[in-house]
Amino acid sequence: MASFKTAVLLFFLVSLMAGSSSAQLTTGFYSKSCPKLYETVKSVVRSAIQKETRMGASLLRLFFHDCFVNGCDASLFLDDTSTFTGEKRAQPNFNSARGFEVIDDIKSAVEKVCPGVVSCADILAVTARDSVVILGGPNWDVKLGRRDARTASQAAANNSIPTPTSNLNRLISSFSAVGLSTKDMVALSGAHTIGQARCTSFRGRIYNETNNLDASLARTRQNNCPRTSGSGDNNLAPLDLQTPTYFDNHYFINLVNKKGLLHSDQQLFNGGSADSIVKSYSNNPSTFATDFVTAMIKMGDVRPLTGSKGEIRKNCRRMN
Structure with a gap:
């Protein structure tokens, strides 16, 4: 019983310390x-x-x-x-x-x-x-x-x-490790509504996954990402087919249509626990925007150094 109380107290103190750091922001x-x-x-x-x-x-x-x-x-x-x-x-x-x-x-x-x-x-x-x-x-x-x-x-x-080959359980556990929920994880993954990915990160998906991948997307991406490793590894493709340079909810619309570029993207809508969240965001851009902001603020609270901890670097690449 004493050891159990000690463990509970230790967990409480660690949680309190983490909370006090983010509270100083x-x-x-x-x-x-x-x-x-x-x-x-x-x-x-x-x-x-x-x-x-x-x-x-x-x-x-x-x-x-x-x-x-x-x-x-x-x-x-x-x-x-x-x-x-x-x-x-x-x-x-x-x-x-x-x-x-x-x-x-x-x-x-x-x-x-x-x-x-x-x-x-x-x-x-x-x-x-x-x-x-x-x-x-x-x-x-x-x-x-x-x-x-x-x-x-x-x-x-x-x-x-998390890696581009992560499955849903791995994604959930990685985000949970830093205090982020499944909903936070899905919302933050919506950042893939902008940007591009290298061939090396989606080659396995476009050649080996068929059940949850739109066939036309696979063919299009294969044109610029050869099957052979070492060939075209750094060739780029947009993570969001529709509006790759505009921040919106098309990433989630793509997932519903089996058009996620990365394996880890499509895992969010593949018959698992995140499906309903993806569906909601695909239909409600304002809901996605609200939840994305909430998750970004929450992520920014992860274990910050405050007070006298750490330093204010003069050059971001090296310590003072």
């Missing part, structure tokens, strides 16, 4: 210390997306891949050092995660208006929101006050970030 955190933060970030993000529309999806993806690995702490940005191997070379990120140069540009611009004040973790949170808005998606107030990690973990990235 506020939408007005930099209202006095960096009042030009939002306009500065948005200006650089807008320029980057105007130069390359795909960049909006890439920047949003960085936020996902950062928050899933030990929390939203900008550990993803750290280059390898003599003491740790960073997350950029982890399997889900290597030759895949992109937009780091844009983050560098944003950080430089922010440092000019308020040096040493805004963390790279917070810059990424604002950047993710702005990317969605600029591409036609919903707006929301971003909670800020995160600080930057002093280390990174390639192993944690390999273990924590």
Whole structure:
């Protein structure tokens, strides 16, 4: 009985500590210390997306891949050092995660208006929101006050970030591990309404899956993604067939019609527990937008470093 009480108390304390960290995040955190933060970030993000529309999806993806690995702490940005191997070379990120140069540009611009004040973790949170808005998606107030990690973990990235071949149970467990529900998972997967994927990430689906894949989609994608590995690996295809550069609910409409590009996409509508959520979002774009915002805010609350923990990096790629 004593050990049971100890375990319950420990769980309560860990939960309380996690909650207290996210509770320190506020939408007005930099209202006095960096009042030009939002306009500065948005200006650089807008320029980057105007130069390359795909960049909006890439920047949003960085936020996902950062928050899933030990929390939203900008550990993803750290280059390898003599003491740790960073997350950029982890399997889900290597030759895949992109937009780091844009983050560098944003950080430089922010440092000019308020040096040493805004963390790279917070810059990424604002950047993710702005990317969605600029591409036609919903707006929301971003909670800020995160600080930057002093280390990174390639192993944690390999273990924590869902892969394009994940099945539904794996997706649910990966999101649950960071405190996100199945509904959060489906809503956040709707980020695939923008962006593109490499042939290597969907080759297995277009050649080996037939029961839940639209035949015309398979033929179209096979034209630009050869069956042989090593041939055309980096050829790109849009994740959303209909409006690949506009943030809307067509991703879910595609899933209902068996037109999910990735195996992990179609798993959301394949006779499982997520089907009803996908169906709802396919019919109600406003419901999707509302739930996406809720899930993004919730994900941004995952294990932030606050108070005196971590640091405010001068350069997002390295510790001070």
